Amino acid sequence: MTRPVRIAVQLQPQHADYPQIRDAVRRAEDAGVDVIFNWDHFFPLSGDPDGKHFECWTMLGAWAEQTSRVEIGALVTCNSYRNPELLADMARTVDHISGGRLILGIGAGWFEKDYDQFGYEFGTAGSRIADLADALPRIKSRWAASNPVPTRDIPVLIGGGGERKTLRVVAEHADAWHSFGDLDTLVRKSAILDEHGVAVGRDTAALVERSVGVGKPPAEVADALVEAGVTLFTVGVSGPDYDLSLVEQWVAWRDSRS
Template sequence: MRFGFWPGPNNSWSDTLALARHAETAGWHGIWYADHFMPNAEDTSGPTSECWTTLAALAVAVPRVRIGALVTGNTYRHPAVLAKMAANVDNISGGRCVLGLGAGWQENEHRAYGINFSTLGGRMNRFEEACEVVTGLFTNAQTNFTGKHYQLTDAPLAPKPVQQPLPLLIGGGGEQRTLRIAAKYANEWNVWGTPELLARKGAILDRHCEELGRDPRSIKHSTQGMLVLTDDAAAVERMKASGRPVIGGDGPGVRATIEQYAEAGVDEVIIPDFNLGATVEAKTAVMDRFAREVMSYFK
């Protein structure tokens, strides 16, 4: 089992850097970053750092762990531009970048910045074309593509990513479209959910792979949950009431949940910092307890 850490984009750069360096030193396997421009809330005044410039900085400043977007909104950038960005971050990092990609969902960003939001079907159609575009550019000397939404003519991409292939992580749990797109293009797949949900959707992903003639084992699975590492059972229940999947309890209880994820076919569990405290010191204290009482048992 791998463990990733997810600093929120509302952190200052200095706090993000401190958390990422601490995670690397403490033995975490990856740093993940969300791709948003503003809060998804009525009050949109809070700071929100941009994803790919942050990943490029982390590629230099944090030299060991994987770094990736969780996940890039396809609507925000032309996929050829995104492929160039990801390849460059992979080169800067020496081959540690993961291109997380999703169809895009946060409507208030699109309205505020004048970005076309479209319908769910429209976003999914763009997303599927984008997956073909980025995987083609990563592989081909020149890429030609004629789609409804994107067109490329003898498009080069150099330098190529260090990793061949550069991992494409598909984010989302839609069983008809998203999981089939993942079966066709993804090296990794991610969705929020309980172990039961991951097991059920993972089986659907496997069926899509089999229909397309692909080995399901070639796609790694990951998920995330709100960590509540505490002896206070009431605190765990309060967090569950928020509606997000919760990884909660004391050390043995959290380990048992991680084991359930492993049994469901999950290869990486990602811990967001959203509820771990207001300061770097508070967050790193929880990270260290998690490393001692949970991560150390899965080495």
């Protein structure tokens, strides 16, 4: 399968007032990005740990109304924070509000402060991955039983890199996989993902899109990442200013390929 190269921006909902986030969404869509992500945390991940912050899915509902072209989603939703059936219904609702532009980005969770402050059991990495594996079939079953059903087969993007368990879940359930780490890590884990795909009977090389975060100009990293099979490139930007200059470079690089 030949996939188009796509550019995303992750507007990290920290250290900003909501009008600044809304403006960043407008500027990102106008700049030509393909996807606008946020993240699913309750506190900032950088800067002042108690700085301004906003909730993920409430925001996605607003973005679904505000935008008209881009896909939207979380990079990524924490599976631990919502019952799988509730999350499925939230995603289905945002899918309909947006006219079929939601990506369900999801992961097992890792930020212990969120768990502690909001009363969730942190458990272990293994228990959280097991919960994720249990949740994905329940989410898809809930979609199938909904009235109305989603407007499309909502793409599932799974973020994580655990070689034995997480990548197995990716192989079984994902339409896209978001890798964390450098190029060598991506290449090695991508091959492991395909091994899991053989084991579960899915052609993950063809069926699972490769996604990475990028923090350098495309001239420095793009060719090697494309060679490694990446087609979704995400630039993360934080508030309050939401500087999109690097995002614009990646959009220009994407356009220069066509």
